[in-house]
Every structure is written in structure tokens, then in C-alpha cells.
Amino acid sequence: MILELRQVTKAYPVRKRRKGWFNQQAGEQAAVKQVSLELQRGECLGLVGESGSGKSTLARCILGLETLTSGEIWLDHRPIHTGRMKDIHLYKRIQLVAQDSSSSLHPRMTIRDILLEPIRNYFPERKAQALDICLSLLESVGLEADSLEKYPTQLSGGQKQRVCIARALAVEPEIILFDESVANLDTATQSSVLDVLKKVQIERQLSYLFITHDLQSTRPFCDRIAVMYQGEIVEIFKDGDQSLLEHEYTRALFQTLAVEN
């Protein structure tokens, strides 16, 4: 196992507005409740759940962007929830590809510079080969070599998302967290990006946590699917096991799919 979450809870303060007073804390609301999960090496684990169920909060907890209220997160048998691992070391091992790719690509940087940045930061000794690495990254996400000299604004949404994936791959992480990464893409682009992701996952033995509210697109792509509901993981299953589903929310999700198809 590469990543283990043990009873992870993240609660946010709830503040009440009072006229003429400072906002007062009126308790806490747990966005993530007692979540235990294991991600195996080379596995793609889907994380589905409705909006507000806590999926992104969980991803932020894994990346150390949130302090846990309680619980533990272990990366390859080392605790990472303590905040002792430096960000650069954590991000070397875990990368995030978020939903809105355009906002995370600097508009004044060419794709070449965007890809060179992580190579320079993480592998300064590869300076001489850096351009070749950029080209092979572009190839692995199905982009033409001439994209190198382009700016993000000259690319389509699907192409920008591929650049974000290439940038994450440049770091050579062991785990990639995808947070609704294909949600903004049309169906054809979505399926070609998923094909690319599957290919590089197999080639590089990567572990994926694939967050989505779209169970339909996730099913064939994931080895297992965890279902999050109101901050809790209520079920983990393999596609094809639907007859064994126990939680009402998961069964309702599958019923919606049956009606749609």
C-alpha cells in the first residue's frame, strides 16, 4: 500500500453573524468524518459523491493544504499529516490535477516554460535533456510537438488539461490526485484524456485517486470506487459488484445510471 488514511476528520468552524458584533464561532462542521482509505501501488481508486460531500477537502488534507482535526495520513509507511515533510518533498511524490486547468497555467508562459519549470525544480541535473523530456511528456499525453511554443490561451480546454497532466507527470510522482479533472471536457475529449491517463498509469505504475461526481465516467477507469456521502466513506466496491451494494445512497446512484442508459 502506498497511501493510507486513518480515521481522518476535518472540521471547519461555523460562524454566526451578529449585528454590531464580530462573527462568533457557533461550533464546528465536519466536512470529512473519520475517513479510512487505502490506496495500493498502481491502483486507480475512484472517489465519487455528490457536491459538498467532502471529496476536495479530503484531497487537500492529503496534500497537507489542510490541518487535520484528527486522524493520520501515511505515505509509504511515513506520516505526512504531521507537516514535517517539506512541501517540495511531498509534491515530488503526490501531484494534484485540478478541475480548472486554465486558471493554473500561467497565461504569459509558453507550454515549454510551463513544463520546464518542474523539471528545473525537481531534476536540476537534467538541464541538458530538459527539452527532450518536454517533448516526450507532450507525446505521452497525445499533444503535438508544436504545442511547445504556444501559450495556454492558444489551446483548447482538453489540450490545456493534457498540459496539466504532462506537468504533473514531469515531477515523476508516485501518486496523482485528480479532482474533477475531466469534468469540464466534452465526452469525446474526456474519453481520450482518460485513455491517456490509463496508458501512463500502466507505463509508470502510478497510483491515482480519481475524484468525480460522475460515476458513469469513473466506473470503467477505476479498479475500486469509494463512495463519499456527507463527509463519510459509506462504501467501497469494484465495478460489477453492484448487487452487493449496501448503502442507500450508492444504490440510488446506480439506479440513476440505469434510468439514464
Ligand SMILES: Nc1ncnc2c1ncn2[C@@H]1O[C@H](COP(=O)(O)OP(=O)(O)OP(=O)(O)O)[C@@H](O)[C@H]1O
Ligand atoms: N475552507 C472552508 N471553510 C468552511 N467550510 C468549508 C471549507 N472548505 C469546504 N467547506 C465545506 O466542506 C464541505 C465539503 O466541501 P468539499 O468542497 O470538500 O466537497 P466536494 O465533495 O469536493 O464538493 P464538489 O463536488 O462540489 O467540489 C462543504 O459543506 C463545504 O461548504
